Structures are given as structure tokens and as C-alpha cells.
Amino acid sequence: MDREIRVRMAPSPTGPFHVGSARTALFNYLFARHHAGAFVLRIEDTDLVRSTPESLQSIYDGLRWLGLGWDEGPGRGGELGPYLQSERLPLYREFVSKLLTEEKAYHCYCTSEELEVRREALRAAGKETKYDGKCKDLAEPERSALEQQGRKSAVRFRMPSGGQTRFTDMIRGEVTFDNSLLDDFVILKSDGFPTYNFAAVVDDAMMRISHVIRGEDGISNTPRQLLLYESMGLPIPQFAHLPLLLGKDRSKLSKRHGSTALSEFRDNGILPEAMLNFLALLGWSRGEQDAEEILSREELIERFDIASVNKSGAVFDLEKLEWMNGHYLRSTPLEKLVELALPYLRQSGLVGKVLSDSHRRHVRNVLALVQERIRYLSDVPSMTAYFFCESLDYDEKAVSKAVKDSDVGQRLEALSTRLEGLREFTKESIEQAVRSLAEELGISAGKLIHPTRAAVTGQGVGPGLFELMEVLGREKCLYRIAAFRSKFLSDAVSG
RNA sequence: GGCCCCAUCGUCUAGCCUGGUCCAGGACACCAGAUUUUCAAUCUGGCGACACGGGUUCAAAUCCCGUUGGGGCUACCA
Structure with a gap:
């Protein structure tokens, strides 16, 4: 019997919501909807210093703008919450202390600074920069001495010595890692917060996530997580690692490639339908010779298949997005286009706050003339200024x-x-x-x-x-x- | 450096699993033509790719090995 399909989007609120994250969310959403499963939103806010309320808000705004509604999560509730990791601390501590008593984990008293120095030394010597195991076998007296000094401790996972960890990725097939490559990584930070690898495992299990669909950059974390599942006797989900979104130079898409914040595209007047359609085609396509690429949300849901997702990274092609946006703009009903364009006209001062009926008709007439020429809603003011201004800007x-x-x-x-x-x-x-x-x-x-x-x-x-x-x-x-x-x-x- | 992943037009991709129908199909971009008062839109046409080298096979984009190239990860970030 198949387990219930449950997927999740687990962003961290440490910056403006990224288009790459949006695509990951979309693929999770499409997978969930296609299989009539649940799409869960979980916020990974375990980094105290980097998490901000604004970033959190941008996640909600971004997902809502794209229409990627979550079935469980912040603002929606659900049986398996809370859905903010910062509110799940007791749960993590419980699992940590269990690992501690079973000696599958241990306290580490090294400070970040000490660790950094030692890592540098290893690097300089050309050796692997793994944790050196200094606190691995501390005797009780040594431990209490360190505690006495007021040293804070983190908790590290005790890696199994040998063997391999393998898993079958739904997109890539079999992936194998040597356990000897992994070190005793931290699962609970000295501030009492769990690390990503640990919290994600605990939560995915407790939230009964059946499929973990995430970016390829998570692939090398998978063996660590697998070992964690095993050591805690938790059920292991299926994994699918999506190809990364790339910039023009084929490195991971980042700010230096241009806009990466989803909100910037929205503010420039990219339509959510266009963004959704475009993002879906980055790394996925319906497997047909001569396939239509303009697909509605419903069509995407119906056709989506995780197995036909590509393995290689996809360059974020702004020109194709623009073309697609133009397409959606052209097929927008005029009345709706008026609503969409009005904020831009107002912001540029071309149109006032209040709008008489005749004024509105004028705006409508103007937009009818430029509709098939616009690629961004933000193009509207500059393209139509002479319809609203007294004095002309002569080219x-x-x-x-x-x-x-x-x-x-x-x-x-x-x-x-x-x-x-x-x-x-x-x-x-x-x-x-x-x-x-x-x-x-x-x-x-x-x-x-x-x-x-x-x-x-x-x-x-x-x-x-x-x-x-x-x-x-x-x-x-x-x-x-x-x-x-x-x-x-x-x-x-x-x- | 180590490990992992990847490799078809400039870009997104189809084909690869189940070799032959592929001197490789579509889309964006680009170029040309048509239309037109310009631009845009639209239509038509064009340019343009199986990274390389070995195998296996009657036959390889498709299977195997290697090389090269690219990317990711390598934190008390997620």
C-alpha cells in the first residue's frame, strides 16, 4: 500500500524569497496536486542571526502571489504543527537526548573559533578538514571540568565508522557515498537550536513527509540525513534532487546575475501565470516532440511527472520569461489589464488616485493600443506618457x-x-x-x-x-x- | 584538493531506459521575407547542437569505459 503523498517546501527566512526557491516550491506543489497529496510549508528559522521577519513575510507573499497555496503550515495550521522550527525546540531536544543516552551523539566543547583554527591547519597541511574528534570520547571528569569553566557545548552526531550510504534519487537514480568521508557533524548548536540536517530529518519524519523534493545542493547532505533517520529509527522518505537554476555563466543563480528576488519580478510587472509557466519549464518538459509550452496551472498539474525532470542545471533565460510574459499580457482581458496597469500609472504620477469613469475609459483605450507591445507592466508608463501628459518628451x-x-x-x-x-x-x-x-x-x-x-x-x-x-x-x-x-x-x- | 552530480542548437528542451524510422524535432533569441505609417504582434523561411577519445554492435545521440569541461557540497548557514 502506498503511503499517503506528503511533500513540503522548507525555506529559511534569511533573505528575499528567491526564484529558485519558488521553483522548488512549484515542483513540490505540482507533485502534491498531481497525486492528490498534501503540500506542507515549514519554515526553517533555526539560524537566529540570519532569520528576519521581512524574509518570512516575503516567503508568504511570494507563494501566495504565485498561487502556491499550502495545505498545512503557518497561517493554516494542521495536525502536525507547529510549522516554524523555532517553535519545535522541545521536540528536537527530546530526540537529541535520546541519541545522547544511546551514545549515538556526544557533547562537544570546542568553540567555533578553535574549530576554525584547527580546520585551517588541516587545510594548510592539505588534509581533509573534518572534525578531529577532540570531544568524541571525553571522560566524565573532563566534561564536568569544561562545564565548570562555563563552556557551552554543542551536540555532535557520532558517525558510524565504515560502510557506504546509498539511496535512490527519483531523478538521478542510485547515489552512493562513503561514510568515511563524513565527520561527526553538529546536530544541536550551543545556542540550543538544532542544525538544518537534524531539524529537517526530525520534522520530515514527524510531519510524515513521503517525498523530499529539493534542490541539487541538498544532495550531499542526504547521506548525513539518511544516517540520522536510521539512528533514530525514523521512516525514510523518497528523495528527488532538482537541477539547479543557473545564471548566464552557468554558476548557481545569484544576485550578481541580476534579479533573483521573486518580488522584483512581481514589481516589474511579470504576471504570476507567466512566472509559474516559465519556472515549470526550467528543468522539466512534457515529453513530446512538438509540445505546446504555454501551460496553465491546471495543465501543469495534470502533466507534471517528477520522473521526467531533467538532471542538468537550467540557465534562467530572462528573454524567454519576457516573451512569455508578453504572451500572457496580450491574452489578458482589457478590463483586467486596466487593473494591473493602474498601479504603475499611478506610481509614475500619470494617473491620479481617484479615477472618474471617463478617465478610466481613457486608460482603457490607451491600454488597448499598447497591449500587444508590452513585455512588462512596468513598461506601461513610459510607453503611454504622451497620452496623459500636457508637455511632450520629444525623441x-x-x-x-x-x-x-x-x-x-x-x-x-x-x-x-x-x-x-x-x-x-x-x-x-x-x-x-x-x-x-x-x-x-x-x-x-x-x-x-x-x-x-x-x-x-x-x-x-x-x-x-x-x-x-x-x-x-x-x-x-x-x-x-x-x-x-x-x-x-x-x-x-x-x- | 576531496566527494557527489551533470554533459543534444547561444538558451530551455524532445529523442537516450526499450540501439536502426535522427545527415537529430520543438520553443526563446537571432537573421531574412510577407504584412504595415513606425514599433510591436502575426505568418513564412533561415542560421544553429549530439563535448572528445576509445570500445560493444551489421548499426550509437542512444549501451560501456576513459578524458575533458561545467556545477554543487565540503560551517555550531539552510
């Missing part, structure tokens, strides 16, 4: 190109007249006016269109001119054409 290149022909002033003046006379100011009527004028002047429509674009938007590129002018409105267009002429075309002053 130098666009302007100089627009005023190249000597008769540009006359053309624009003629166009203004036509525009003024239009009964309706719609993209159709504007187009009609522009094209017929061009024909009358015996020039290509482009000769009229480009200067006009420069005049009304200040830019050389953008949405179609006619629809853009309709959204801008007649008054603004006429005003801007006049302003453009007096600013850049000297012949207009006299005329």
Missing part, C-alpha cells in the same frame, strides 16, 4: 527625421486644417483625411504620417497613428501639431 531622432523635408511645416498646417474640419474625429475619418491629403500633395502617406506622429506623440514609434490620434482627441492633436511647428519648424512662425 531627438524622431524629431530630426520628421523635420528633414523642407515642406513639413506646410504639410502639417494643411493637415491641421483638414482635421479641424472633420465632422467626427475617429480613426477612420482621420485616416481618410490623412490619405486624401497625401494624395493631393502628391506624396506618400508615410511622408505625412511620420511627421504627424512625431508632432503628436514626440516619438518615432508607437501604436497606429490614426487610432492613437482618436484616443488623444482632436484638441490635443491640433495643439500639439501647432506646438511642434513653432518649436521645430521656423517657417511656421510667420505662417
Whole structure:
């Protein structure tokens, strides 16, 4: 009979929630949902100095933003909590004292500084930098003498002397380590907190985790943990080590490669659906020749299979994320896009806090024009500023190109007249006016269109001119054409 | 250094387990063309990879060994 499927995400709150962690969380989530199992969130906050409340919050925010809801964990409760390791100290002490009485662990009185010095010496001598076993066999009198001195002690696990430790990784297959490589590692720090290896083992067992799905950087910790499970007689979960997320230089993805905090992507206007889809494809793909890569959460859950996860590291390809985000942005309903873009427009001061209905319609019309051009929501303000501002930011290149022909002033003046006379100011009527004028002047429509674009938007590129002018409105267009002429075309002053 | 893991286009990958249908398929990026008032989007086409060397075999991207390369770990961090 299969054990109940239970997986966990066990981040430590020691920094902004990382995209790599997000991917690990996603794979755990997909595995759990695919098998109708439980997805547990456990916070590994056993590092007193590095853990911060902000980091903790960023974990919650990040997971929620991606929609990776946990079935058990902080804020949700569950039978097997608490889910913060800092609240589970008595449990760890219990297991430690059991190991102590069984002499499978012992007190170590060496200080970090002493250890560091000795390690350096070993390194210098070209030897393995394992713990030298100084406190391994302390007699009772020596121990109490050290206690008497007020020395704090840590607890070390007594490694079995020989043999090998092996396990079958769901992604990599058989992995073997020589026990002789391992040293007596610390399981309980002198501050009374457990170390990662120990706490993770105790908790995974007590929380009845069936599958440990984590990054490849956890692979070399596995033998230590396996030995721990065995020594405490705890059930051993299955392991799956995910390939790492890499930077452009193929080293483990870190800040020096650019943004790694999930919140930065969110703040730049990456959509959670895009992020989720993109992350899922890093190290995993459906095994088909010609497979669609745009996959919804439901499709991901349905297709996900841990066995088809790749073994090799995956470079975080920002360009593909951007493309994918553009795709999701394009398929977002306009009303929703308004909601999504509004914060960015407000933040840049282009749109005020309160929004009248007509104002809102304007925003909507503007977004309809740029929707298929945006890759990030944060692109919206710079791309649409001329729709909201009174004064224009003229792009130098666009302007100089627009005023190249000597008769540009006359053309624009003629166009203004036509525009003024239009009964309706719609993209159709504007187009009609522009094209017929061009024909009358015996020039290509482009000769009229480009200067006009420069005049009304200040830019050389953008949405179609006619629809853009309709959204801008007649008054603004006429005003801007006049302003453009007096600013850049000297012949207009006299005329 | 030691140990562990990994190795198909620039990048993400399919194929590898169960050798032949693969002078290797898809996606992003790039280039060209189409469309167009620009940009974008879209469509079409193109460029582009089995790290190397040995085996095994009638036949190897696929199996085995080695080399090289890359990465990870090597804490009283997680």
C-alpha cells in the first residue's frame, strides 16, 4: 500500500524569497496536486542571526502571489504543527537526548573559533578538514571540568565508522557515498537550536513527509540525513534532487546575475501565470516532440511527472520569461489589464488616485493600443506618457527625421486644417483625411504620417497613428501639431 | 584538493531506459521575407547542437569505459 503523498517546501527566512526557491516550491506543489497529496510549508528559522521577519513575510507573499497555496503550515495550521522550527525546540531536544543516552551523539566543547583554527591547519597541511574528534570520547571528569569553566557545548552526531550510504534519487537514480568521508557533524548548536540536517530529518519524519523534493545542493547532505533517520529509527522518505537554476555563466543563480528576488519580478510587472509557466519549464518538459509550452496551472498539474525532470542545471533565460510574459499580457482581458496597469500609472504620477469613469475609459483605450507591445507592466508608463501628459518628451531622432523635408511645416498646417474640419474625429475619418491629403500633395502617406506622429506623440514609434490620434482627441492633436511647428519648424512662425 | 552530480542548437528542451524510422524535432533569441505609417504582434523561411577519445554492435545521440569541461557540497548557514 502506498503511503499517503506528503511533500513540503522548507525555506529559511534569511533573505528575499528567491526564484529558485519558488521553483522548488512549484515542483513540490505540482507533485502534491498531481497525486492528490498534501503540500506542507515549514519554515526553517533555526539560524537566529540570519532569520528576519521581512524574509518570512516575503516567503508568504511570494507563494501566495504565485498561487502556491499550502495545505498545512503557518497561517493554516494542521495536525502536525507547529510549522516554524523555532517553535519545535522541545521536540528536537527530546530526540537529541535520546541519541545522547544511546551514545549515538556526544557533547562537544570546542568553540567555533578553535574549530576554525584547527580546520585551517588541516587545510594548510592539505588534509581533509573534518572534525578531529577532540570531544568524541571525553571522560566524565573532563566534561564536568569544561562545564565548570562555563563552556557551552554543542551536540555532535557520532558517525558510524565504515560502510557506504546509498539511496535512490527519483531523478538521478542510485547515489552512493562513503561514510568515511563524513565527520561527526553538529546536530544541536550551543545556542540550543538544532542544525538544518537534524531539524529537517526530525520534522520530515514527524510531519510524515513521503517525498523530499529539493534542490541539487541538498544532495550531499542526504547521506548525513539518511544516517540520522536510521539512528533514530525514523521512516525514510523518497528523495528527488532538482537541477539547479543557473545564471548566464552557468554558476548557481545569484544576485550578481541580476534579479533573483521573486518580488522584483512581481514589481516589474511579470504576471504570476507567466512566472509559474516559465519556472515549470526550467528543468522539466512534457515529453513530446512538438509540445505546446504555454501551460496553465491546471495543465501543469495534470502533466507534471517528477520522473521526467531533467538532471542538468537550467540557465534562467530572462528573454524567454519576457516573451512569455508578453504572451500572457496580450491574452489578458482589457478590463483586467486596466487593473494591473493602474498601479504603475499611478506610481509614475500619470494617473491620479481617484479615477472618474471617463478617465478610466481613457486608460482603457490607451491600454488597448499598447497591449500587444508590452513585455512588462512596468513598461506601461513610459510607453503611454504622451497620452496623459500636457508637455511632450520629444525623441531627438524622431524629431530630426520628421523635420528633414523642407515642406513639413506646410504639410502639417494643411493637415491641421483638414482635421479641424472633420465632422467626427475617429480613426477612420482621420485616416481618410490623412490619405486624401497625401494624395493631393502628391506624396506618400508615410511622408505625412511620420511627421504627424512625431508632432503628436514626440516619438518615432508607437501604436497606429490614426487610432492613437482618436484616443488623444482632436484638441490635443491640433495643439500639439501647432506646438511642434513653432518649436521645430521656423517657417511656421510667420505662417 | 576531496566527494557527489551533470554533459543534444547561444538558451530551455524532445529523442537516450526499450540501439536502426535522427545527415537529430520543438520553443526563446537571432537573421531574412510577407504584412504595415513606425514599433510591436502575426505568418513564412533561415542560421544553429549530439563535448572528445576509445570500445560493444551489421548499426550509437542512444549501451560501456576513459578524458575533458561545467556545477554543487565540503560551517555550531539552510
